[in-house]
Each structure stands twice: as structure tokens, then as C-alpha cells.
Amino acid sequence: MSNPKICIMTLLCMPCQLAKNKSAVDQRECTICDCLCMPREYFTRQQIRSKYGFEQATLMDCIVTGPCLPCAVCQDAREIEDRGSMVR
Template sequence: MRNPRICLTTIFCMPYQIAKNKSYVDQRECTICDCLCMPREYFTRQQIRSKYGFEQATLMDCIVTGPCLPCAVCQDAREMEERGILIR
């Protein structure tokens, strides 16, 4: 487990981690509205790819955020943390 904090948050409270990912990629605080109106992780991944110049992989992101959603959520959170954009 590369980052137990992110993995445990995703396992036990995935909607919260998804909301945090979206707010972090937007570089703003996570609010209760983010948690209640949980964004789709697919769009968050697309936004991360666009923002940081990663190659677009629309089909792969669609596949990954379906059956492998917990892995995608963790991967996105780690990517933003490594770039230092997580708001604490």
C-alpha cells in the first residue's frame, strides 16, 4: 500500500474521496455540496489529464472508472498529492 491514508479513505468513504479529488483538481476547498453531489470520477480524470498535459485516454478512463473505480480514485488522489496540490 503506497499511501494508507488515501487507500483507507477510499475503501471506507469513497464518496468523500471522490469529492476531495474533484475539489483538489479545481484547487479549492472541499465542501458538503461536493460530497452530496458526488462528481463522476471519469470527468475528474479527464480534467487531470488535460490540466497536466497527459495523453488523453477516453476509452481507458471509461473502462478504469467503471469496474476499477476504487483504484482510479486512489490513483488520482496520489497523482495530485505528488504534485503538491492537495489542500489540507
């Protein structure tokens, strides 16, 4: 809850936050198609790990993006924002 903007966006419109995360990692603008096609958080999370040089944790990411999806989406959005990769 240290970043209310991300938390509120995730709670009110998770598909939009998922799309925003994916487009930011891809370093491109977020479009309506991104929101409608709702990217899979697992793959976005794996891409974040590769991009920022984090250790790969395939099984853990699979587990986290299942029952803890809102938390994973918020965590990824904060990581992207902290590293300055958000496309505005």
C-alpha cells in the same frame, strides 16, 4: 497500498475521496455539497489529464472508472498529492 491514508479513505468513504479529488483539481476547498453530489470520476480523471499534460485516453478512462473505480480514485488522489495540488 504505498499510501495507506488514501487507500483507507477510499475504502471507508469513497464519496468523500471523490469530492476531495475533484475540489483539489478545481483548486478550491472541499465542501459538504461536494460529498453529497459525488462528482463523476471519469470527468475528474479527464481534468487531471488536461491539467498535468498527460495524453488523453478517453476510452481507457471510461473502462477504468467502471469496474476499477476504487483503484482509479486512489490513483488520482496520489497523482494530485504527488504534484502538490491538494487543498487542505
